[in-house]
Amino acid sequence: MLRLFLKLRITTVQTFKLLKLLTPMNRIIIFLFLCALPFTFFAQNYTISGYITDGKSGETLISASVFDSRNSKGAVSNTYGFYSLTLPKGKVEVSYSYVGFTQSLRSFNLRRDTVINIQLGENNALAEIVVYGGTRQELGVKGSQMSAIDVPIEQIKTIPMLFGETDVLKALQLLPGVQSGSEGSAGFYVRGGGPDENLFLLDGVPLYNVNHAAGFFSVFNADAIKSVTLYKGGFPARFGSRLSSVLDVRMNDGNNKKIKANVSVGLISSKLNVEGPLFSENTTFNVSLRRTYFDILIKPVLWYMKNYQDFDKLNAGYYFYDFNAKISHKFDDKNRLYASFYSGDDAIYVNVKESGQYIEDGYKYESSFSQKIDWKWGNLLAVLRWNRVLDSKLFMDVTANYTRYRQDMGIGQKDKESSTDTIFIAKNNDISLKYKSGIDDYSTRIEFDYSPNPDHDIKFGFNPVMHTFRPGVQVAKETSNDIKMDTTMGNQNISAFEIAMYVEDNYALNSFTKINFGLHYSGINVQGKYYHSLQPRLSGRLLLSDKFSLKAGYAYMSQYIHLLSNNNISLPTDLWVPVTKRIKPMVSQQASFGAFYNLKHLFDISIEGYYKEMNNQIEYKDGATFLDPTSKWEDKVATGRGWAYGVEFLVQKTLGNTTGWVGYTWSKSERLFDRAGEVLNFGLPFPAKYDRRHDINIVLSHKFSKKIDVSGTWVYSSGNCGTLAVQEYSNPFNIEDYNYYYGYYGQLNNNPYHNGGESSLSHVEKRNNYRFPAYHRLDLGINFHKKKKYGTRTWNISIYNAYNNMNPFMVYSGYNYNMFGKGDGRKTLMKVTVFTLIPSVSYTYKFE
Amino acid sequence: MKKLFNILLLLPVLTLFQCENPIDFDLDLVESKLVLQSLLTSTENVSVQLSASRFFLDESDKFRKINNATILLFKDDVIIDTLHRSAEDEGGYYFSDYIPQAGDHLKLQAAAPGFESVESEITVVALPNLVSAEVLDIKCRAQTVEWLISHQPYRTYIDTVIYYLTANITLTIADTPEIDEYYNIILYLKTNYIDGTSELTRFPFESKNIVFSSNEVNVDMFGGGEMAKNYNIFSDELFAGRNYSITVNLPENFYSYFWPESITKSQYLIVELHSVSKDYYFYRLTAAKAYNGMDMGGMFGEPVQVYSNVKNGIGVVGSYNVVRKEIKLNKSDADITEITEIY
Known part of the structure; x- marks a missing residue:
């Protein structure tokens, strides 16, 4: 880095000129880098490095602690389990530890760079109690990172969920600062941001659509996942491209000791997970498959309907699946290769055919009608990763990847009529419609992790991405007696080239002060226009005692893509679109601060406050709909500003027979769209769609014995906002008769009363003016485990919404009658509850 | 365990009985407001x-309809009249004897028992400056439709002749500098019949002129729905302070009795250019959006806030003024084709 700096031959004068161009925050960050340089490059030490793994499975351990008690210096293993600790020459006493594992100690005389690969064994003393490990070193009281949380996957698996389906995203929705969309939805709203402002990374590669079944389930199959870390603010410089959050999900590499399998059968889906060594300990694989079988369960009903309705053919169904696979190979201590693959699709299909014939006046008439719907949407992701230890202090990670989201909808209809009567004009209509949209990314990423001494952990990298956006194309074909039509409507593909580069340093200034500071630069070239931004990041910790610290963070973020969505639920028709000449990148600045306290090594208590400003947010204009293909998407949206602020409180317990957390969030999120030609809500501020004042989450698990454990969650949140026209009024101007086929329109040349008639208009006082009733729910679960001949079987019984609260999924105006026709019959606003009390049961067999 | 499973299987059936429930509203949302509507000219x-x-x-x-209100008319903040009702009317109409003049700054204030008082202010717009209106490319398609009844024997039924008129009309407007102006174009076909009666037919029109591009169009993704074009209303945003020509054309398939010589004496195309107030312009655009956005019950469209300039209430008080030109349509200027179509 120093060499690079010298090569640039930047004189002092030039440097000051350059500094003048930078924002104050950028200058601070650069100043900190310059301060850090002497510490970085002139220390004289030897380095201990290697990988830390789970001795039982061979899985690498992320954020395991390495600490030399003689020098009071330590390090933490990175995402790939690699660590590097540079210490002065001489006697060292290095301990390796990870929550839930037995500490490993190495004492020796450090005289040269040394490689030590450590396999940690499970702590038998802790076997009777629950221990959830995590990246506590980075995120807890002592870490410099703030507004981030690691939820251990084993804990996620214990949380009772809808239909018993373990769901990573829904588990994260139980954290302070994270909100769900509507009832049952996996929608993800972090600190007042939109659903498109979250970066979902699977093995470091973005996934665009993380939902199945309109958001009721997420695509992350917990059986295939090793770790889940959510960043809500104070983003390290290595992350970019989204404003509100980063969810870093890492897949299991695979057990390198023996082949293991896990089979689970639930109410709506079954799962299979197989992992193990391939040929030798150096190569491992991990394969997971999940598929729902609603389409199979419904077949008897369809068979009955087919016979009852006398259809020739009736086939319909819905399913989704997730397939995860990963192969890793260790060439030697310095080189490892990983190949990850994910494919997940949702599919709806309908195929109906009916035909008939009759004879009239001696002529035979025949007709047939068939309709076909084929709708698929989902992600495909492939990653090839090479890890190389360049030297004991420098770790390199190179990836090449492809990620795709596509949505293909096809609707076909055939209608035939024929007769032996020569006067009869035979009919043969064939109509087909296709609607396609999606996004394809090809990208590479090269990243370095440099640990010159225990006080510095420097990361830097470069990431070019080639995007191809397909924002909604329709193909309509019609063939009939008189018509032959073949038209393509909609938006053209848009290509965009995005680059990102960053440098960050996790720097221990002294024993009580630690900062993570960095710069992230990103740019995108789209439609001949180049947008770019330099984004400073800073996060710091002041350790006031071993148990108490104060933290603060600042992050400037920029985002070059948007998701166009009309609804509160995730639909496959939602469109990913890039910035354009007209639509500028979204940017945000977030400042956060907080206090962290560890109580008796059992409870992590934190309180955090944040303020976030967002610019160039987009919203659909009044009346705009994605169903309209005749206008460009850019014409349908307005851009404006937003701001959000709030306070989050969390008490978390990850050790002991009783574990879980209690979280509370007070927050506010507003939008202002007052730019010329893009005014919404008459240019006045309005609440964001998911502005909610209060959120309370309680998650508890208790292990009674090796055989039985129970868990429960209770959530409460203020109601969502919605735009509701609560008043209607008379419109005497008759402007609704716009259509010239039906009469007059825009009568202006008379006074209103001369026009006769009147029509009604709805009055919307304010965007998102109505707040739906508060949401609350209790979920309960119990697991029965039993050792069997080949492994362990688990029966899980869960009850979702245990006290059967009628939470609104959607509302409509209707009449107050229930399904049996009972009720007072008054016209009212009805709330539809989708998920009432829902019991579920699942069976899991874990082969060992 | 078996009993437990039986109970678990029954529970979903029991809970389905109560999936829909009414929501109660806060009283302040339920209270109605006064709606004041007026167009001054x-x-x-x-x-x-x-x-x-x-x-x-x-x-x-x-x-x-509110028939017991007190409505005051102010000019330059001075009360000039209290509006009155006609005795037999129950439609909520109120009148003043005052005839507004261009440039008048007027305020209407309405108070009625049980409602919060409302008011709205408006400056009456001036007459628009229509420099010229020309009609070009007049075409008439006289279409006879022959309906096929049977092939054997071949029998048809001949329908009446339908006349379709098309033409291009160019209007040149002189826009006033430094004033935001809003316009409206309305076309009529006036037919004077031989029997002495006359008929005024409102003509729709189409145009590709850029000034109409802000009038958004909605159709659904399968091509359904009707084109909801507010072609006739536009602003001077793109030609402020300049002379500007706009060409509009009569749509090809608009049915009209054009020159059926047996009954028609003369025909005129009436071109009206209206200047409209900014308030009415926004009311008109947003109301049209609201009606158009009701695709599939508005399920997939964003709700629309209809513009209102009535303080504490709802509605619009707008103003307009009209310049009108009548252009005689001569048969000799028209290109007439006769078509017979068999169905």
């Missing part, structure tokens, strides 16, 4: 319609 005395809005769950099929 220099050729007529001031008139107002006053009604009450209704809660959207109200099941009455008519809006309540």
Whole structure:
């Protein structure tokens, strides 16, 4: 880095000129880098490095602690389990530890760079109690990172969920600062941001659509996942491209000791997970498959309907699946290769055919009608990763990847009529419609992790991405007696080239002060226009005692893509679109601060406050709909500003027979769209769609014995906002008769009363003016485990919404009658509850 | 365990009984407001319609008209009249004897028992400056439709002749500098019949002129729905302070009795250029959006806020003034084709 700096031959004068161009925050960050340089490059030490793994499975351990008690210096293993600790020459006493594992100690005389690969064994003393490990070193009281949380996957698996389906995203929705969309939805709203402002990374590669079944389930199959870390603010410089959050999900590499399998059968889906060594300990694989079988369960009903309705053919169904696979190979201590693959699709299909014939006046008439719907949407992701230890202090990670989201909808209809009567004009209509949209990314990423001494952990990298956006194309074909039509409507593909580069340093200034500071630069070239931004990041910790610290963070973020969505639920028709000449990148600045306290090594208590400003947010204009293909998407949206602020409180317990957390969030999120030609809500501020004042989450698990454990969650949140026209009024101007086929329109040349008639208009006082009733729910679960001949079987019984609260999924105006026709019959606003009390049961067999 | 499973299987059936429930509203949302609607012009005395809005769950099929209100008319903040009702009217109409003049700054203030008082202010717009209006490329398609009844024996039924008129009309407007102006174009076909009667037919028109591009069009993704074009209303945003020509054309398939010589004496195309107030322009655009956005019950469209300039209430008080030109249509200028189509 120093060499690079010298090569640039930047004189002092030039440097000051350059500094003048930078924002104050950028200058601070650069100043900190310059301060850090002497510490970085002139220390004289030897380095201990290697990988830390789970001795039982061979899985690498992320954020395991390495600490030399003689020098009071330590390090933490990175995402790939690699660590590097540079210490002065001489006697060292290095301990390796990870929550839930037995500490490993190495004492020796450090005289040269040394490689030590450590396999940690499970702590038998802790076997009777629950221990959830995590990246506590980075995120807890002592870490410099703030507004981030690691939820251990084993804990996620214990949380009772809808239909018993373990769901990573829904588990994260139980954290302070994270909100769900509507009832049952996996929608993800972090600190007042939109659903498109979250970066979902699977093995470091973005996934665009993380939902199945309109958001009721997420695509992350917990059986295939090793770790889940959510960043809500104070983003390290290595992350970019989204404003509100980063969810870093890492897949299991695979057990390198023996082949293991896990089979689970639930109410709506079954799962299979197989992992193990391939040929030798150096190569491992991990394969997971999940598929729902609603389409199979419904077949008897369809068979009955087919016979009852006398259809020739009736086939319909819905399913989704997730397939995860990963192969890793260790060439030697310095080189490892990983190949990850994910494919997940949702599919709806309908195929109906009916035909008939009759004879009239001696002529035979025949007709047939068939309709076909084929709708698929989902992600495909492939990653090839090479890890190389360049030297004991420098770790390199190179990836090449492809990620795709596509949505293909096809609707076909055939209608035939024929007769032996020569006067009869035979009919043969064939109509087909296709609607396609999606996004394809090809990208590479090269990243370095440099640990010159225990006080510095420097990361830097470069990431070019080639995007191809397909924002909604329709193909309509019609063939009939008189018509032959073949038209393509909609938006053209848009290509965009995005680059990102960053440098960050996790720097221990002294024993009580630690900062993570960095710069992230990103740019995108789209439609001949180049947008770019330099984004400073800073996060710091002041350790006031071993148990108490104060933290603060600042992050400037920029985002070059948007998701166009009309609804509160995730639909496959939602469109990913890039910035354009007209639509500028979204940017945000977030400042956060907080206090962290560890109580008796059992409870992590934190309180955090944040303020976030967002610019160039987009919203659909009044009346705009994605169903309209005749206008460009850019014409349908307005851009404006937003701001959000709030306070989050969390008490978390990850050790002991009783574990879980209690979280509370007070927050506010507003939008202002007052730019010329893009005014919404008459240019006045309005609440964001998911502005909610209060959120309370309680998650508890208790292990009674090796055989039985129970868990429960209770959530409460203020109601969502919605735009509701609560008043209607008379419109005497008759402007609704716009259509010239039906009469007059825009009568202006008379006074209103001369026009006769009147029509009604709805009055919307304010965007998102109505707040739906508060949401609350209790979920309960119990697991029965039993050792069997080949492994362990688990029966899980869960009850979702245990006290059967009628939470609104959607509302409509209707009449107050229930399904049996009972009720007072008054016209009212009805709330539809989708998920009432829902019991579920699942069976899991874990082969060992 | 078996019993437990039986109970678990029964529970979903039991809970399905109560999936829909009514939501109760806060009273302040339910209360209705005064709706004040008026369009002022220099050729007529001031008139107002006053009604009450209704809660959207109200099941009455008519809006309540307010016939016991006091409505005051102010000019430059001085009361000039109290509006009166005609004795037999129950439609919430109020009148003043005052005829507004261009440039008048007027205020209407309405108070009615049980409602919060409302008011709205407006400056009456000036007459627009229509420099010229020309009609070109007049075409008439006289179409005879022959309906096929049977092949064997071959029999047809000949329908009446339908006349379709098309033409291009170019209007040149002189826009006033430094004033935001809003316009409206309306076309009529006036037919004077031999028997002495006459008929005025409103003509729709189409145009590709850029000034109409802000009038958004909605059709659904399968090509359904009707084109909801507010072609006739536009702003001077793109030609402020300049002379500007706009060409509009009559659509090809608009049915009209054009020159059926047996009954027609003469025909005129009436071109009207209206200047409209900014308030009415926004009311008109947003109201049209609201009607158009009701695709599939508005399920997939964003709700629309209809513009209102009535303080504490709802509605619009707008103004307009009209310049009119009548252009005689001569048969000798038209290109006439006769078509017979068999169905």
